[in-house]
Amino acid sequence: MSLFVNLVQNESMKIFKKTGTKVMFLILIALIAVVGLVTRFFIGAPADEAADWETVLQQEVQMIEQQLESGEIPPQAAEGLQDQHELYTYHLEEEIEPLNSSHRWHFIVNNPQFVNFLTMFTVIIAAGIIAGEHSNGTIKLLLIRPVKRWKILLSKWLAAMVFSLVMLAALIISSVAAGFLIFGFSPEPVRVVEIADGSIRDMHAVLYGAVMYGLAYIELIIMTTFAFMIGTVFRNQSLAIGLSLVLLFTGGQIAYLLSNYDWMKFYLFANTYMIQFFEGQPIIEGLTPLFSSIVLMVYFSLFMLIAMVAFTKRDVAD
Amino acid sequence: MKPAIELKNVSKEIGRKTIIDNVSLAMYPGEVYGLLGPNGAGKTTTIRMMVGLMRATNGSITISGKDLHTNFEDALSRVGAVVENPEMYDYLTGYENLVHYQRMSKGVTKERIKEVVELVGLSRRIHEKTGTYSLGMRQRLGLAQALLHKPQLLILDEPTNGLDPAGIREIRAYLRKLAHEEGICVVVSSHLLSEMEKMCDRIAVIQEGKIIQVAQVSDFVRQSEDLWYIEAEPKAEAAELLHSLLNAKPEEYKEGFHITVKKEKVPDLLKGLIKENVAVYQIREADKNTLEEQFLTLTGGEKK
Ligand SMILES: Nc1ncnc2c1ncn2[C@@H]1O[C@H](COP(=O)(O)OP(=O)(O)O)[C@@H](O)[C@H]1O
Numbered sequence A: 001m002s003l004f005v006n007l008v009q010n011e012s013m014k015i016f017k018k019t020g021t022k023v024m025f026l027i028l029i030a031l032i033a034v035v036g037l038v039t040r041f042f043i044g045a046p047a048d049e050a051a052d053w054e055t056v057l058q059q060e061v062q063m064i065e066q067q068l069e070s071g072e073i074p075p076q077a078a079e080g081l082q083d084q085h086e087l088y089t090y091h092l093e094e095e096i097e098p099l100n101s102s103h104r105w106h107f108i109v110n111n112p113q114f115v116n117f118l119t120m121f122t123v124i125i126a127a128g129i130i131a132g133e134h135s136n137g138t139i140k141l142l143l144i145r146p147v148k149r150w151k152i153l154l155s156k157w158l159a160a161m162v163f164s165l166v167m168l169a170a171l172i173i174s175s176v177a178a179g180f181l182i183f184g185f186s187p188e189p190v191r192v193v194e195i196a197d198g199s200i201r202d203m204h205a206v207l208y209g210a211v212m213y214g215l216a217y218i219e220l221i222i223m224t225t226f227a228f229m230i231g232t233v234f235r236n237q238s239l240a241i242g243l244s245l246v247l248l249f250t251g252g253q254i255a256y257l258l259s260n261y262d263w264m265k266f267y268l269f270a271n272t273y274m275i276q277f278f279e280g281q282p283i284i285e286g287l288t289p290l291f292s293s294i295v296l297m298v299y300f301s302l303f304m305l306i307a308m309v310a311f312t313k314r315d316v317a318d
Numbered sequence B: 001m002k003p004a005i006e007l008k009n010v011s012k013e014i015g016r017k018t019i020i021d022n023v024s025l026a027m028y029p030g031e032v033y034g035l036l037g038p039n040g041a042g043k044t045t046t047i048r049m050m051v052g053l054m055r056a057t058n059g060s061i062t063i064s065g066k067d068l069h070t071n072f073e074d075a076l077s078r079v080g081a082v083v084e085n086p087e088m089y090d091y092l093t094g095y096e097n098l099v100h101y102q103r104m105s106k107g108v109t110k111e112r113i114k115e116v117v118e119l120v121g122l123s124r125r126i127h128e129k130t131g132t133y134s135l136g137m138r139q140r141l142g143l144a145q146a147l148l149h150k151p152q153l154l155i156l157d158e159p160t161n162g163l164d165p166a167g168i169r170e171i172r173a174y175l176r177k178l179a180h181e182e183g184i185c186v187v188v189s190s191h192l193l194s195e196m197e198k199m200c201d202r203i204a205v206i207q208e209g210k211i212i213q214v215a216q217v218s219d220f221v222r223q224s225e226d227l228w229y230i231e232a233e234p235k236a237e238a239a240e241l242l243h244s245l246l247n248a249k250p251e252e253y254k255e256g257f258h259i260t261v262k263k264e265k266v267p268d269l270l271k272g273l274i275k276e277n278v279a280v281y282q283i284r285e286a287d288k289n290t291l292e293e294q295f296l297t298l299t300g301g302e303k304k
């Protein structure tokens, strides 16, 4: 066991000592700062001088009521308006300020979109973690230790996960820091209220953020494992990075394009975007969280198995 | 005595090509064993199989009696090796590279790292990134990582590549000391006979994936010590005379001939030539620097 910890420690050391890794952290932090500043000063200019949020919401509610009474609204649109009406009334009754884009918590709660960058960086790390040792020739000195190959493989996968967790920590810390620095200090609890599946969902912002990050992380794990497998099988870093990133950026699109075919349910990228279940509407009708979890588990096991066989059975001849 | 490593009927095929053909070797504790063969003979492939990087197509390999494939971790626990060039993690320092390997073997202490670093003479530069190291320094660091866990079997593929003559002498002396004083089995490969005969106790000659001879270095050297090169004019007359004086046809080589004669007989031979007015320009021990020339003597003068 202690040996295995040593292996993960070794692989982490190799990841974090690389200049490229340090650059990734800088890019991530810079990105958050820039997005924060742009949101604050160009998009969501605070409107609090004019009117407080309650007055604004009350006006909105009245407008919706007028529109609905006029009877000129098509039924589908009316449904949407009713949802909105329900949401606004809830905000007013419970005295919960909505999280518009100028709100400091909005920035933090919505940052799981940055997990995509994290996925990208972790994919790059995972794709190169074995392929890189082949292209540098260091694989030879690595594999002549008294350690079975599957342990080395697993330690490398875990180290990629450690990297992603450290990056996640960096992401959350810098988001919170940016949220408070750019949008002002105020640590009071905030609630996120949304209409999901036709009814009101009222969650604490921290919990909401955790769910969003958690779901986004599932995609990260799957994509990282995919890149890890490609890098292990082809022993080629550029190929593994390229292929994984292309799939990462286009895979979801394909799921949308072909979403009316039933067999697309088994397509990897129809299932990786787990946030779809949290938001309400899955890409393909009939997808359920349970079904997607099983599909993802099967893909994951398959990727790991292929990587394992490729790594443990093949000669090191380069 | 139990062999430190034993190869039994080992073959390796890659694609349809047989790269190693039915090789059986046993190497023992306390000896420096040389694998000698020209480039492409199969030395590196043999070593890759000995350390488990490649799997033999046929045959078995045991290290201290433990089968390399069914008992991998035990078999390799006391093996140190460098295969081809000692590639390091260039973004780590020499020291971090060693810590990396320390963590992969049981019972290697920080003191041991320091000891090994001093031994290979890298103390001054050990905290620099290995990306800045010369080939010679990499060889030294490669040796350090191989020695870290006090191996009983040390396998080095062309260990003197990139070393200066002083470095070569140093490593040669050290490897002999390891074998003769500490009872380690040291296996080295090279394509240079001159180097092998100074370093090794026993040599296996490998060519095109086959072992063509295994011998004590002392035998090897004696064999070739009797080989001389002589230049004399006129050539035809000299050839005839040499033939009758030696009872063997001299073999034409470069400007003169290769002849086999005991050292103590050389003066008499020269007298015989001079008496018949043959002009002798030079006579010296034949070059045995290259394996190729050694092959010429081994295989009875077959020319390429
Ligand atoms: N991965 C491989 N695929 C095909 N042929 C190989 C491979 N590795 C080595 N060879 C061939 O095997 C032979 C022996 O190579 P090698 O063991 O590197 O020789 P040496 O180390 O003695 O110079 C060479 O002819 C080489 O071309």
Ligand SMILES: [Mg+2]
Pocket (backbone or CB within 6 Å): B043, B044, B045, B084, B157
């Ligand atoms: Mg070689």
